[in-house]
Amino acid sequence: MAAQLPDCFDNWLSSFLLSHLVDDVVSGIDADSEAPTTIMDQPMVTVWKIWKMGYEPFQEAGTDTFILSTPSGNMLWSSDNAIIRDLFTHHPNVDAPVEFWKFWNVYGPTIASVQGNEWKAHRRAVTAGFGPNMNQTVWKETQHQTETLAKHWIEKYQAIIPVIRYWTSRLALNIICSGFFGMKVKWDSDDAAPLPAGHNIPLDEALPKFIENLAVYFTVPTALLGKLPVKKFQDTYQNFTEITSYLDEFRAQVLDNVEAVTAKKNKNILESVVLAGVNGKDPLPKESVLGNIFFSLLAGHETNGGTLGFIYLLMAIYPEYQQRMQKELDNQLGTRPASEWTLENDYPVLKRGFLGAIQKEVLYVFNPASFIMRKALNPVTLVDSHALYIDPERWLDENDQDLATATSFGAGGRVCPGKEFANVELTASMTTLFKSYSMELVVEKNTVDECGGDEKLAWKQTRDKAIKMIYDDLEANITIGIHKDIRTRIVKRA
């Protein structure tokens, strides 16, 4: 089918989102409560139910691609990878609805919220930091952080992890803090480095708390945020001012050594973005320098943390896949110590194998960016093809043409610049964890009792419950995740 998208095809979804955001914040403020219902508590969740609807709307419509006509414009929905990729590669005629992403402009315009030549300047600044050096840092730091996290779970939590997602988000944040700022974050607060002068909260604590309350930040004017007698507002303000002064200090460190940093062949993201604020014909304003660093931190840790959370949990739920991957890890890595696993030789082999297939499957079914919006700025013609089917092993079939068009990281001009960063991190973390440990679902004693002592049946019931929870209890903030208690045990492999 060939479909023409007229230029009146507009961002119906984003206007739906925005109007709900405003409604909810206004109706959510209750004088007696400690804090208002945030927009993240309600309508975003409603919109993210799109993940739960899955294929249903397409099944009902009898097609993988349809146009929804609404009073405020037409909107094309597609679940067809080929169509989606085709649409994305029409960039810049088809671009992100940046008016919606202005939502993320904590400091000023960022790569995600601008278009045209302005976007090119932001994109150059951000992508210059994703070089081979960054991949090496991510490979090594991910191994170190994952290994120390596994030990932390065993020593401090008797090997039982109730909500994996909480930890994988922190894991991803620790890795990104090392890649961006050379910060070495410790799991044990007793070992943590002393707070830098002038700070009351460590960056790795302020950042996740601020992100959790981003909606509060966007809906209450900053001037009021620190003054209103609502704890959530004051905390959000404090976290925001802490993050701002950390970012300012990191920026100042680069500016203090501007010549040496400019001469460096491989710059990290902090350095490349800060330099884009002082070099060239049209340097980025300071708000965009801070904004891009903040946005990359956000985009990079929420997505990776969420994906690792699903992978670890799903491996406990599907031990058959976990064991197959571990066999492959044993074959590839043998008895070599982790210090000898290399990005050059081991990473590509692991990524091509079953470990890589698990990653792709999780990114496909539980993609942190479950739906991506586009807006046609000019008329474009799309060619429909055929639907995908669910088959976890499909990623090992090199002849499957559908796979070549999978768009977990987007495609076209705006394709995720952190794709390799993410792939290296996911691979290094899975390799480190599953080479030495296994993840298991905790089968509670009362479940065994209810099953009359039949442990096999009790395990099956626990697994069925976990699978159901993954569907029923999937929550959304910026990305999707399971934040409910699905108790999982980490076990050292024999």
Ligand code: HEM
């Ligand atoms: C599992 C991990 C990740 C997934 C699934 C993911 C997915 C995506 C997707 C779907 C987009 C939108 C692409 C589009 O609109 O076509 C995107 C954009 C972006 N991502 Fe990622 N991402 C991940 C990790 C990262 C990491 C680690 C970083 C940085 C360290 C990052 C930074 C960005 C940035 C800056 C953009 C905006 C690009 C632009 O508008 O030009 N992402 N990502």
